[in-house]
Amino acid sequence: MSPAPPGASAPPPAPAQAPAGVQRTPVPADAPPPSGPRATAGTSGTALATTTQGGTTTGTATAQLAAAEPGTLPTPAGPGGQPPADEPGEGGGGGGDGEGPSGFPARVWRGRPEDPQWVRPAFLGLLLVTAVLYFWDLNNSGWANSFYSAAVQAGSKSWKAFLFGSLDSGNSITVDKPAGALWPMALSVRLFGLNSWAILAPEALMGVATVAVLYAAVRRRFNAAAGLIAGGVLAVTPVAALMFRFNNPDAMLALFMVVAIYCVLRALENANTKWLLLAGAAFGLAFLAKTLQAWLILPPLAIVYGVLAPTTLRKRLGQIGLAGLAILVSAGWWVAIVELWPASSRPYIGGSQDNSFLGLTFGYNGFGRITGNETGSVGGGGGGAGGSRWGATGITRLFAADMGGQIAWLLPAAFILLVAGLWLTWRAKRTDTQRGAFLAWGGALLMTFLTFSFMSGIFHQYYNIALAPYIGALVGMGATMLWERRSQIAASAVLAVTVVVTAIWSYVLLNRSTDWYPGVRYAVLIGGVVAAVGLLLVAKLGRQLALAAAGLGIAASVGGPLAYTLQTVNTGHSGSIVTAGPAVQGGRGGFGGGGGGRGGFPGGAAGGTRAGGFPGGAQGGQNGQPPQQGQGQQGFPGGAGARGGMGGGGGMGGMGGLLDGATVSTAMKTLLETDASKYTWVAATIGSQNSSSYQLATNDPVMAIGGFNGTDPSPTLAQFKKYVADGKIHYFIGSGSGGGRGGAMGGGSSGTGTSITSWVESSFTKKTVGSDTVYDLTVPKS
Known part of the structure; x- marks a missing residue:
């Protein structure tokens, strides 16, 4: 028996009462409404879609029960209340409601009563592993980006500097971004004193929070396995591990982007205005981290809500308008203060040429990033056709040597699984929330990917952290949806193709680091090929072999980025432009300090060390260490000076x-x-x-x-x-x-x-x- 098609409902069973041995429990207040192929029984009188395992029809416990009265879900009873455990994330509860001698701790550990016992411990384990990754030897980057660390220090000593984001407590000039991303770090320094850990710990906490919110967003519409895969992919993405241990604004930006999408998906369930207003507030707070980049995904999300929300078109448009107002309020209060404050008594707006934050927002930090016409930018405007002073542009930009190892490991898989997810949900009703989730995450991914690929202005490798949550969500949702249909040859074939493409691409990325653990690339490639064969034959395999093939496919898919991530967390990174992972051949270099860039000036020759070197200049320190006194840090063409300066007069x-x-x-x-x-x-x-x-x-x-x-x-x-x-x-x-x-x-x-x-x-x-x-x-x- 095949699973029910997307959007279809199984006919209601004849009995009106639950079978003997089954008790009814109220639907949790935050439970999502029925939708798509995994619609729950109860509110609509339909049963859960069945799933197949190894060619044999199985079903969740609730799928085999009579339809419940509105407002309740049938819950299996019996020893432990444990349903068939064939499908990750499916089945009823077990272990009671979490009340008892332990009280709240038991509820935290147990999670939802209807979940299998492994779900909440697995989720907490994911957060623990993420925290260990992001807090491990957090001091090894020193001041990280000293530009922002100085502003944090200033904000910890002067509330005026805190408000405006001043570079110094004398309030001469601000950073070239809004102050929002500095506030958590400055408060931390006020509490714990000025040190590297106090500056970077809030960033690591944001990383753990981002993984948690991504899990919640994906798990709500799909299952726990999908949420765990999504969160795990994000956690081990090299550029994410880099930036959640660094003090640039991108950590806060990523967190609020995921929060915003979570809120939009909640609003999609029942056209809830409250959740759409919260999404607007999240977009406004993201703007206070990194200005207009925060609004890059607004168009696709607004379209998704405007088309799919389960209410009238008039109400949808009105809700979108209210969300826009929430964005303006949550971001505009700070902008209004800066613009209305007398310029003579506030710091100069750094990065602007007219002492105006609005000018900075729409110029240097706004459309100038797209066109390359950035007044005040290092090196001036954009480059010629097909490129810029910040690297070649085009559809392959993010797969190139200097970008691929940062973000592109699972990018092909995300595109494949996005198409697969839309295909599986295409015939669902307009308001189907699983399809809405694919459109929301997919729209965010495509909008960001295309902008990053073709923008001619300043573009650094670490910007790619914005893509990491979208990739994780699509991989988690698409992989589990196909796994549920693995008895169908088309679904198992797409899973196999996704794994083998990911393994081959990981081999290519790992092969760019020819002197770095060559065994990893072969293990990933061989493991991916074996897993793909197993997934092709999964319908004929037993349960244990099927799960083994799936586990091997996951390991092969994340093995490459995990290796890069482990290298990243064990390497110090400092300077304004940093990159994750080991040195690669042919990459556009960065300017970062120890552990930062790997090459020279944009468009110039690549350096041979972690710190890199400008064309014609002295090389910097290696393996994340600063150069020795008097050694030119990534020396300049035609001369060298201690720590980056040119000796003598007329330097830069x-x-x-x-x-x-x-x-x-x-x-x-x-x-x-x-x-x-x-x-x-x-x-x-x-x-x-x-x-x-x-x-x-x-x-x-x-x-x-x-x-x-x-x-x-x-x-x-x-x-x-x-x-x-x-x-x-x-x-x-x-x-x-x-x-x-x-x-x-x-x-x-x-x-x-x-x-x-x-x-x-x-x-x-x-x-x-x-x-x-x-x-x-x-x-x-x-």
Whole structure:
């Protein structure tokens, strides 16, 4: 007997009462309504679709029961209440309702009364493993991205800096993003003090929370096995493991994206306005993490709700409008404060050229990322046809050497299973929520994938974390839906093809790291081929062999990304551009510090170490370690300087913040800390990555002239002169370990850094402290 087709209902059984030995329990308040091929008995008078195992018709316990009265679900009784355990995630409860001597702990451990006993422990185990992965040796990245760590430090000392996201507690300039992603870290530092763990622990917690919400979203419409697969795929995606252990805004963005989709799927069940408003609030909070990227998936989700929600078209459109209002309120309050606050009494909006957050949102951080026309960007605008200064564009971009190992392991599988899921649910009724789930997650994946593939502006490898939850959801939903139909040759064939394609692709990705554990690639390939053969024959296999084939297929599919993830969590990552996994051949390099990028300037030659090297420059440190003093960190073309700066005059300001920050000597730290309380800023220097290193070393504010890229017109020369005249800045740090003098990359000789540096050199006497050139701004030349 074949399973019921999508959207179809089995005829109601004749008896009106449950068979002997079966008791009725109320439907949990949050139980989803009946829908699709796994519709539950009770509210609609239909039975659960049966499933087949090894060619023999089986069914869940509830599928064999009489239809219950509205508002109840039939629950099998008997010893342990355990139904047939052939299908992961199916069957009735066991072990009671969780009440008893243990009370709440028992309910937490047991979970839903109708679940098999293994479900809740498996879910808690997933969260525990994820937490271990993300918290393991969390301090090994030091300050991680010191640009954001400095802002976190500032926010922990000044509530004004906390509100605006200032780079320093003197509030000279903000980061080039909203402040939302900094708030959890700044609160953590206020509680636990300034240290690496306090900064990164909130990011790791967000990673665990994202896995939990993804599990809940997928499990609700499908089964526990689907949720576990989805959460597991997300947890071991290399770029996710990287960013949930790092302090860029992408961790918070990923969390709220998953929360938003969860809320939309809940709203789809019964056209619930409350859940759609919560989805809007989640999108607004995501905007406060990373501006317009948070709204990238809004169009497909709005279309899915507008078409599928079980209510009138007029009400659907009205609900979408209310959700839009929720987005504006949850994001707009902060934007309104920033825009309406007098510019003279707030920090300059970093990354903008007009001191406007709206200008930053729609320009440098908005449409400029799509077109490549980003004023103030390092390197300027986009590239030629078919590419940009940030790598070649096109449909294969995310499969290329520098991107594939970050995110693409299960990307082909997600596309295959998306098509399979839509095919299986195509004939379901309009409001079918399983099809709605495939359209929601699939729409989010396709919208993000196409945007990332063809955008010409700044694009870094770690952006791909946005795709990880969508891939996990589609793999979990599609794989379990096909598994339930495995007696049908078409379903088992698609499962087999998905596994073998994933194994072959994993072999290709692993083969790009020729000097890194070659045995892994062969194990993945052989295991995937064997599992695919077993899945093709699954209808003829016994239960144990069928489960073994499925388990081997899962292991082969996640073996590659798991290996990369384990390497990632054991490697320190620092700097502004970081990548997961080992070094690969032919990849576009990044600028990150130890454990960061693996190559040179965009479009340039690849470096041979984890830290990489700019074309013609000295290589940085290896295996996640910073270079030795005096060694050029990813040295610049034509010259080298300590820790990324070019020695002598006319350098580039430490690449305007793209490299790891300065190495602060003990003598320099002592100098800056002397009489620090007398000044608003203990020092000023070109570029945020330089300033952040001195600020984190001393825990005192340091002004970043020109902001992140060194190209922002802040402060002007006149403003800087006034700060000096008012005695607000003690030192100016020129060339040396922190970076070169003058304008930053992209700023040229006309940048604000150049004019300020020239004035300082002509007005004050320089001295050398360690490898730094320093000017005491309180002692002008005679």
